Amino acid sequence: MTDRWTDSSLAVEPYVDSTDHIRDALERLDILLRYHLETWWAAGDGVVDELRGLYVSDETVDVLFPADVAGRVRSDEANGAGTGERPPPNPDLLVTVDERADIVAARVRRTLAAGTDLRLAHLADQFDLSAADVDALLLAFAPTHDARYETLYSYLHDDVTAKRPTIGLVCTVLARDGDESAVLRRLFARGGPLRRHNLLRLRESDERPLRSRPVTVDERIAEYLLGADDVDPELDGVAELVVADDVSADGSDLTRTLGLSTCARTALDRLLDAESDHRVRNSNPLPDPDSRTRGESRPPMAYAWGPRGSGRHAVAAAVSRSRARDAALLAIDASQLTDAPLGLSTTLARVGREGLLRGAALSVRNFDSLSHDERERLAGAVDEFPGPVVLSGGTEWQPQTPPSTHVFTALALSVPGTEARRRLWRAALASTGVGDDEADALASKFRLTSGAIRDAVETARQTTDGEEPSVAALYDACRHQAGGSLTDLAQAVPQPYAWEDIVLPPEQMVQLREVAAHVAHRGTVYDDWGFAERYAAGTGLIALFSGPSGTGKTMAASIVAREAGLDLYRVDLSSVVSKYVGETEKNLGRVFDEAGKGDAVLLFDEADALFGKRSEVRDAHDRYANVEVNYLLQRVEAYDGVVVLTTNFKRNIDEAFTRRIHLCVEFPRPTRAAREGIWRSVFPPETPVEELDFEFLSTLELTGGNVKNAALTAAFMAADAGESVRMAHVVKAVKRELQKTGTLVSPEAFGNYWEDPT
Template sequence: MSRSDSVTAGLEIDQQPALAWLDCLIEREILRLRARYELSLDELRGIYISDQQVDALLSTRLANGNGDPAAELGAQARALAPRIEPDGPLARLGARLGIEDAQLDIILLALAPELDLRYEALYAYLNNDVARKHLTTDLALRLLSGARAGAPAQRRWFARCAPLTASGALEWLDDATPRSSLQQGFVLTPLVAQALTGQPLADPRWAPNLHWLTPETAAHVSAATREALMQASNVRVALLVGDDSCDRIAAALHWAHMHDRASLRVPVSALAAERDMACVRGALLAARLACAQIVIDDDSPADAGHIERAAHARPLAQALIDAPAPVAIATSALGTWAQRLADLPYVRVELALPDVEERRRLWQSALLASQGPLKPAEASRAADACSLLARALARRFAIGPARIAAVVASLMPPERDAMPTPGEHPADTDCLARAGQLAAQAGLRADEALGRLATRVVRQHDWSRIVLPDNTLRQLHEIADAIGQRERVYHDWRMLERTGQSAGLAILFTGSSGTGKTMAASVVANAAGLDLYRIDLASVVSKYIGETEQNLDRIFSAAHGSNAILLFDEADALMGKRSEVKDAHDRYANLEVAYLLQKLEEHDGVAILASNLPKNLDSAFTRRIHYTLEFGRPNALLRERLWRGMFGPAVPLADDIDWRFLAEKFETTGGEIQAIALDAAFLAAARDEPVSMPHLMHAMARRQTKQGNPGGLARFEAHRASMNQSQASGFDA
């Protein structure tokens, strides 16, 4: 999504005739006042703009001095009055803002200071106040009195509910001094001045994120979205529902492109920051001037202040929806907006993600387009390389057309030299060498959506690092294979049609703390090339009714399409057995369990549930689990492998470490071994020594005491000397 700074209203007027007409009106009013001695008797009028200065500003006297000069100027003014051509800029301005032709003269009077600063001095002279360099109701009425035959100016035009003010064309100036309505001052709204002078429409008071959208992404929508938007051609409001903001904006731009109109983005966050209706009025005025549509971008983050911001923005958003301009609402929260549109005719468009094959075509097309002109031999290699890369990216990332285009565009290669380096194949270097960068950019989708709701697990674990029993390791490989083959089984082999379920996988890891559940999830995610996000269900559960469901809905909505693996830690917090309903608390607790079950069934990604107490899980969860893997405490052989693999090659180790003793005498888990090894490493580093048995013994003793098992010290046996040495070195268990 990019912004455009070149949207104009196409209403630029011919300035010279308008100013000549205005000069007649001003000089006629000056002659009237001088004829009544209103100017010459006050030598300090306006404190101070002299008669000579005014004559100089007018530069050319239009009256010849014979007869009644004021009447003569009035006749000339009527002759010079700008014609309101049926298809001219003034007529189109009036039609777009609902302003009658006769009232457009006031628009021209207010426009004059924007065209020539001399009119500020002239207005101040006629207002009898050098500080009031703008029009007032009285001055406008005097200037236009008899200016057009049969079209006298009327005071009712200046009512706050009249089109001139209600449309936003005129802005009334705040004045601390109480004045009559005739003395109220006004100016032309900057947007209208820009429209009539051919400048881009941009109110300087707009928030930075309220801006025009460039239509360059209008083509980046799926075929299904195009067909759905065709059904919205005869309505004023379109509700575009999707998980990816990039695809939502692209759909809004395509809808605008179908009707040949520009798009003004109004983010909900900008509305939430406003204290009055100024933002809404400015956006509506700009949209009406440019015959554009308003895109309400529901960009509010789902955090603690989301509900408060939404409540503040709701009346402002409703004012935009109720206005006559076309409105596209881009959101991921269907229910919130559907309620507001209940009484309006609108079309709802669900932005479904393309399937794997369509994503592959989109990736390949975007990658090939990014290569630029190639020689025939290079083009063939580029097509093959892009095809391989597109297939891998399509299977890994479930993202839409606009996001795919944005990812590739963000990594466009630099200009290629005329001749490549000998032996270098541009297709290989431009496509395959950028695979990691493309994957990282595509992965930002998950970061944007889930980063506020979950914690990304960044651990470079692979199969060589994990230590498990052979049977458990074999099952973990099967789980990794199932994750990698989801697209083939569910879509290519069309098993989804047989199961009638979502294309997701639910996996349950059980076992006591420290047995490797999180590490196994990381290994599986890295093997599949997917991101892993950890959700602590204990923090998701809320004591407030309905808030737990809202938190879960945000998590699954954010994860939809991101293809990230969700790791629900401490699953017991919400997945416990449902109880007999004895009070309202029990009823709502059971509703939370039922809601999570529903979300798990609908989720089309991979969800791993980690539990320390599998017997406490509701049986309904176990029926919906595809794979269950139990992580037991390691035996002595596995513990020795864990101890030996805990220290990397960069760690200095003493020769006195007895790995077998540590493994056989202490029934520790992998997590406990990791903590003890780290403690020993800190002890050794503080004394600038290699890690030795005394360091490990001391760290082990501290761990045993911390766990309330001081009797375990008896198992030190043969290494009692190491314990004594550690105590002599000042270690405090």
């Protein structure tokens, strides 16, 4: 028998596209279906049953097939002179099916060698489908591709409503040796690729026997074969396909743009090398579903962790692009998995299927949002994904049980060092008018990640209406980046003061400027001069400001933060300290974790409430109190930021904290000369003030805080009277301030300015 299926000239021609391939593969199945139909007819002693198929006639079914398949039968019917009999099935049809299978396979190889992708071939390769699996898939897919198959299946089922093939029909058509049970077990077992990957859908609630159940191609698979590229709609809100960042496959650009440390570079190189090795060993550009040869190399699984903007997504993109320049990256949000409507296992199965369809690497974001047990379960689940997997989060993690099908790599991404930050800042500001000196100053003062630096520059541009960002706008944007999420745990402290606003003895002013210098030049000393290697436990600054209330401790902290260009956050003890065991440590941990993401200065007012001396353990309360102090000792020593402690009672601070304090400034009560200076500067220039006796006011034993309160009270008194601020208002306000503090108000102390209270 010679026809277009055995024309050897077609065997060397590649397919035009996926549709051309699928159409050719279905035409091969047309021959197999025709053979099944003729066998069915022959089983009825060759007599045509006119009621067969109810409203679908034999003639209607006949014309559903291509003319060169049905033509022979029609000719034989004509020779039968209307006897109503059919000839026996033609055995040459099965020979043609096999010949056609060889030709299709040859054309697939030619097409893939020419660089044209074929979706059905890709599907078979990615899901390890045998030739019989592909045939079963095509039989179920046929009605979606061509409506004529609905009529054919209705006829074969003798039911016009049964427009999809049943499992029994598929098994009968594909059972060349007559052993339909073997086909059923091989193709439709739960552990087989067709059902395991949900390529075919069965109605599980159907109470009919398995062979009687209709089988359809999953909607996402059908759309894929038809050319659609949208992500499975069942994964909305859980997964998305993202475009990989423009980084080189060898990671060199990534190393430069992220400012990776030596350890991180080594881990990244190991990760990309593992993916490259896996890709080379397991690549099979000319897949043969029945004869696969896979390499022994396992794909990589990485956990990339670090602060926001440190490059966690860029690492996943680099792994994806190491597979191919146009490789896809399928990203899922771990925090959404636990509430996924389909359930965790079904959702992950669909995610894995989607990744295989797209040949994508899998990126699992917000991995650390899960509990410890949930992380282990998720890691075990994604271990079944055959491609590379990149988990990412903000905290360190290692799997308890190493993955069995992947090679695990932990990749710690940290804030770049000062030199790397200088390079990143200069690159980000290269097209602006901001000079290298300002870029270097920003790098030294703000420990920002590469992503945070890019965000800061963009924010500054938007602040200046898209023009070149000003230095002031850059500092504001950096402070915003450095603040992290501290607003939920601490209060931002205004910074209206400058050096000229604080009045201190010369020695204390020198010490305070030393604190500011320490904050401003941490990058130079620790990173450039190598001190970070000597202080591995932590490279932060702890400063203690002690002295009586109102002597300027909080004001000094504000000036130090402003001088360094950093925000100041006062830790709210009411939101931190808890009566419940362990809650205080948990809250403090959140404070330090969030502060560690940026460069805000942490201020602990009344620090002796938290950093007080440990006591002898007499009961459970003492033991718990000591645990809190011990925890603070550990966190403070390991903290890399700036912490300012203020206290009225330095002697109450635990000695272990004292050893960890880098700089200590004692704020004394102001001298008479200092008090006069405070009085002269306390009223704003806009305040209408008549001549005040500053020399007399300096004789009153007040702290700077008392003076500030008295000046404000005097201003309100004057405003209420419709007058300028005069001595009468100030003296009366001072009396109120002294009475508030419990100080005896003596008429002799006020001399001629004394007035009887009214």
